[in-house]
Amino acid sequence: MSVALAQETVTPPVPVGGAYRFELVKLVSQWRIRLLVLACWTAPGLFVAGVSVQSTLPSDTLFGRWMHATGWAGPLVVLGFAGTWALPLLTSVVAGDVFAAEDRLGTWRHLLVAVRSPRRVFAAKVLASLTVILLLVAGLACSSAVGGLAAVGNRPLVGLDGHLLAPGDAAARVLLAWTAALAPTLALAAIGLLGSVALGRSPTGLLLPPLVALGMQVAQMLPLPVAVRLALPGYAFVSWNGLFTSPAQLTPLLIAVAVSLAWAVLATALAHHLFLQRDFTNLAYDGAGRRALTIAVLPLAGLLTLSVAVIAVAVPATGIRQDKVQRSLATAFAHLYRMQTDQLHRPAVTEAQLRATAACTKSDGQAAQQGPGNDWRCVVTWHLPGAAVAGTAVYQLDVGSDGRYVADGDGPKEVNGYFLVRTETGDAPNPLWQFDGNVDLLDTTSKG
Structure with a gap:
């Protein structure tokens, strides 16, 4: 036992x-x-x-x-x-x-x-x-x-x-x-x-x-x-x-x-x-x-x-700030403009040649120029080689608290209006009409 x-x-x-x-x-x-x-x-x-x-x-x-x-x-x-x-x-x-x-x-x-x-x-x-x-x-x-x-x-x-x-x-x-x-x-x-x-x-x-x-x-x-x-x-x-x-x-x-x-x-x-x-x-x-x-x-x-x-x-953090929104929008616009140029079979152009910039205001300048909201209005300006006048396009931005935003084209319609372009997979909406972007909430990018 x-x-x-x-x-x-x-x-x-x-x-x-x-x-x-x-x-x-x-x-x-x-x-x-x-x-x-x-x-x-x-x-x-x-x-x-x-x-x-x-x-x-x-x-x-x-x-x-x-x-x-x-x-x-x-x-x-x-x-x-x-x-x-x-x-x-x-x-x-x-x-x-x-x-x-x-x-x-x-x-x-x-x-x-x-x-x-x-x-x-x-x-x-x-x-x-x-x-x-x-x-x-x-x-x-x-x-x-x-x-x-x-x-x-x-x-x-x-x-x-x-x-x-x-x-x-x-x-x-x-x-x-x-x-x-x-x-x-x-x-x-x-x-x-x-x-x-x-x-x-x-x-x-x-x-x-x-x-x-x-x-x-x-x-x-x-x-x-x-x-x-x-x-x-x-x-x-x-x-x-x-x-x-x-x-x-x-x-x-x-x-x-x-x-x-x-x-x-x-x-x-x-x-x-x-x-x-x-x-x-x-x-x-x-x-x-x-x-x-x-x-x-x-x-x-x-x-x-x-x-x-x-x-x-x-960690240095600045949140959603006016200059960061402008920089992010200008960068995305330049990349997508080149895509649109290729789809429409226009002469090729580089981001450096475009020199795209954006000027954004929140609440028509009547409030603090920072933070989330659907009241951001931006004017993008760019230059084409050989053109004497710079091009401009207007966007309405809905910026979320997490930094993600949706840019909605507001004219001119020939640039960021709704129209179809020919792609490898068939007709698709103009890439400059509406697009998503992202603002880095941390202060990790240059301010230039």
Whole structure:
């Protein structure tokens, strides 16, 4: 009898690899997970391919107006939608329920007896959730890229400053954009894990990732200080836009990725702490209760405060300023003017020859000449070789709090009015009529 007890005492826990495989099989055996995997690997491609051949494009979505021109626009349209809605919901379904499900089913004692190590159970569940989330994100990216390339082809992509990205360069930047979006996705997944551990069988844990994502989206629409905006873990869902300018606006993206990863690490560590502290013999356990406020919420609030302070001190930020709007608009106009010139088979001209400049005012000069708003009015001036008179064009700008703007041509109609031009893929709207641009919120560009 004593020998048998001794053998039981020295029986080692199940290796993490074995527990991980078991948890992964449990996850993928659920019908909703299988359905999500199927949807992520098929629906984006069908959507992009279908929209790309339609006469009406989602021009109100970033890169949506270029879905006729290149297959690389589709994955970016899907990424914009995924960062807003799909990824928060996916992390909720996978990570937000991975611990709570055991509470609802009352299977903790059986699982702990089988694995014999709470730490390894935690690690296995986290790794299994991460694997499924990566599979879902990869499906969104790959499916949308395949759908766009199949429907339109591997063609150059117009960046947010109007310059053309070669197909290879566009592919690399699309991949980087999706990779950067993994950081806030992991942060939301970690928040889901924390909610699943802290709230027990309560379905509220499922709601935490989408609620946090919604709160961050609302915050990004507000005129917040730049340091606060960058300190929010969801900013990487927005800052990938900077990859599509020349030079690339990498500093905001790198800060956003670092902040998101810090949130992911801290939230996972807090979930691990709460998990090891709980009493698995209590069948009536229904979450950490008030302790969750101290153990979970306050450290995350502290991280946010620390991030704001560090970014405010270390990173020079000027926000949306008049000279930066003018410089960005003039640069985009010059690039797109050359594109229009080529499409209309006019004599070639360079950006240096055009010497494009922009003069912008906000609220007709009656308010501070900075900040977001749809009341920016700009006059672009350029020069053509051999022409005695400079050309001018008027634009109305709608500048968002995140620095993205939409420029709407307001005459003369021969320059930036709505008319069709002949392209390799058929007739398309005049590229100078409406286009998207991006203002760097940080003071990282020259003011010349």
